Amino acid sequence: MHRYQIRYLNSQGTLMRILSTVSRRGLDLPYVYAQPNGGEHRLTLYIESSPKMIAQMCRDWRATVDVLEVSEPEEVDPKDVPEYDSAQTVSA
């Protein structure tokens, strides 16, 4: 499991383009969290994928209009995928 963090401008469709980069590969999206961050947005994704797909997706995201930065993916233990937290949702 890998965690990805993506900074992007919240223009029409940018989030969906980021997500369809994942879905077109038939991958599940067990965790998606997007929040405003100043004048931009920050997206956190957890995805189970192969090293080849990781590299492909990062390249595709970086080529997406209005994506500002794609951080290097971090390997995480699947049990560390955050649970749904209504308090976090409200506070964000």
Next chain:
Amino acid sequence: MPTGADIVWACLSAQGVDTVFGYPGGAVIPLYDALDGSGIRHILTRHEQGAVFAAEGYARATGKTGVCIATSGPGATNLITGIADAKMDSVPLVCITGQVRSALIGTDAFQEIDVFGMTLPITKWSRIVRSAAEIPDVLAKAFYIANSGRPGPVLIDIPTDFLKAVINVAVPGHYEPPPVSSSVNSFPTANLLSLLRQAQRPVVLVGAGVKLSGATQAAQRLLNRLRIPAGATVHALGVIPSEAPYSLGMVGMHGTRAANMALHETDLLVVLGARLDDRVTGDPSRFAPEARIVHFEIDPSQLDRVRRGELAVIGDLAETIPQFLQVLDGNELPDFSAWRETACGESRAEVRTRGGALPAIRFLDELYALMPPDGVVVADVGQHQMWAAQRYRAMNPRGFLSSGGLGSMGFALPAALGAQLARPEATVLCISGDGGVQMNIQELATIQRFKLPVKLLIMDNKYLGMVRQWQQLFYDRNYAETDLSDNPDFVAIAEAYGIKSAKLGIDRSSETGLPPNTNDVMRDFLFSPEARLLVFECPPEANVFPMVPSGAALSEMLLEEKEA
């Protein structure tokens, strides 16, 4: 006071647009109502797919951004294949769709469809316009994005009430692109020289990026300086002089034996603006197995896609190829002449004739010999496309247009009319199969309405030929649903549109397989000032060789069919 529709036309005009392709419908009536007096020529196609392919042909022939217009709902969905085609082949397009009134969006109103959502994965950028006032800035951004970096399609969806709204807004709009870091200071001179000096069997692979960047002449200077074997993808035909001693011809599934063998044997592959898709690489895991790869590319997302490269040179080829040339100035390279003679020599030429395909190949050779060098060939998708590509020799980087990445049958006829409008002085030869031509044959009406002298060649083998070839070679000749022996009379169809037509068949008594009047018929066809159709009846079971079977390595290409 102008309306939103007036603003759209004014913005298009400000972008230098002189021709658009489209098809009216309810949601775009206001746009068409404002067309008169805009100074922009509208080409009414007979299907929205014809409009988007025609816009592609216009863009591919010139490098300018093509523009097409469709109404909401089915008009918009009919654009989708063309938009995907443009995305795959990096064609700059601005597609404008009408949408239902803004208040009705999301209510499943008549002819409402979420074309924005449908096209997200196949557009470079898109926008649902949210007010008439933002039209100028949205269009400014659309044109910038469509034709910057790696070109591609954008879609602008405009609710019909914004087209009707009266608005006072400045034209043209403004878009400030984000700053781009220059590659000038980061050219990897030492690494590149080191790799070249270590190489024993270097090869250059030229892709469409060279012509898209306007770097054809720089690339030719580079190849003349390097003088190492060089092959081209189907979209880069016309960049490498075919008579050059380093020319390998076309690479890939139906590429030349020389090109594919060189790619398999190379120990250093220099890629100039090619994305290395599977039709070029064959089995990616066995592509250029001994090669270190140097990849010149404008779009970082195309790097390391099939194989990890040794060195990436990111940037516009119009900048990076001249930098490469500067590196070579004053720096000696090893003598690659022995390798060049091996890779490009006679021993690597196709050694056998091509059986049933010979008449088709000879026919194309004879026709190409009559084509002016600045003519434009627009090929559809299938066997005829590959024969047309294999035999293309002209030095014209925008002279061979085809749907490569998506492989869209029905592309050629509307794309040819778009190319003809872009290049009115040029001979435009549209080569289609009997299957593909029937997918957009209604565009003969567009050709006739605008008196476009497009020359349409149908290579009629009464099959979906490429599928049939695969069925023959890999599915025990189970020709399931590929028989088109009940084709209509294409000559009669064209005549019904008012287009003069002729037909040629195989002459088995002739040494070439072609009838003795072939050259006369070709001249009449090609040199007419009007549109013409020529039907060439091909042998039904002729095949395209060489062929790299799907999933095979390039070195495993089939050179001829096995005897039955």
